[in-house]
Amino acid sequence: MDNNVNHYNEAAEMLKVLAHPVRLCMVKGLLEKGECNVSYMYTCLNAPQSTISQHLQKLKSAGIIEGRREGLEIYYSVCDERVSELIKILIK
Template identity: 70%
Template sequence: MEKDFNKYSETADMLKVLAHPVRICIVKGLLDNGERNVSHMQNCLNTPQSTVSQHLQKLRTAGIIEGRRNGLEIYYTVCDEKVSDLISVLLNGEK
């Protein structure tokens, strides 16, 4: 067993960010449906816009998603391939 835990810290940090049902749902929805804006996610999640924005900020800061501005709206996509693979494994192909 390795004693150098530093090399696992990036993965642990990513898992901490994903350790919330709404954030998992956001990432799964983006993976399944492609880029979406906050309004679309708010309607799908039936959650206030401010709450969705807070979750998006955490995902963006962790480098899990990225945004593309189109006028006043920002469209988000998953930009971390490891996250895509992880969500697929965790949800076992669930749709």
């Protein structure tokens, strides 16, 4: 058995963040599209912009996504390759 508890804690935290249907949908969409801004996401998901922003913040805090500013817009993309592989396995 591996005694590296930090490794397991990190993996468990990532899974907790991804364990929400809207966040899974957002990450899958980002992987398919490459990058999106909040306006595009809330239109596609038919959810309030504030809700999308809260989910984005959780994903960003977990290091799953990153943002790139272009003028007034921030374009988000997945920055953790492990998440890409995980989504491919979970959602076909």
